């Protein structure tokens with residue numbers, strides 16, 4: 434999920450924003466200036482991880498204009514420029530409905546057996562603590578594949 438916001442020019446570009454709403458740090462990427470107002474695309478820090486995992490699962494990391502939604506009855510939907518799909522947004526694996534796809538995929542991966550053992554289904558889908566465990570689960574898988582590539 435990316436949010437377009439405008440801010441005053443005072444801050445250097447790019448800058449880091451600390452939005453602790455859901456305990457996710459937001460990064461601001463400057464995308465231009467208009468009449469002295471800087472436009473920043475805010476991206477949660479874990480978007481890179483979610484993109485990596487989505488592509489690892491063989492799915493499309495959708496490319497779409499957030500400012501051009503197609504309004505349906507109650508939802509804002511988009512058309513992806515890459516797969517031409519009618520979409521609501523990209524995967525956010527801290528959210529339960531997206532996380533289930535990652536979890537089911539991971540269960541079919543022999544090399545992720547250890548990570549799956551470290552988490553219980555009860556914790557991952559717990560009403561209160563679930564979001565915390567889902568974050569950890571997704572980050573552990575991300576780290577597993579990135580360490581293998583020689584990056585940390």
Ligand SMILES: [Zn+2]
Nearest residue numbers: 493495513516
């Ligand atoms: Zn797509």
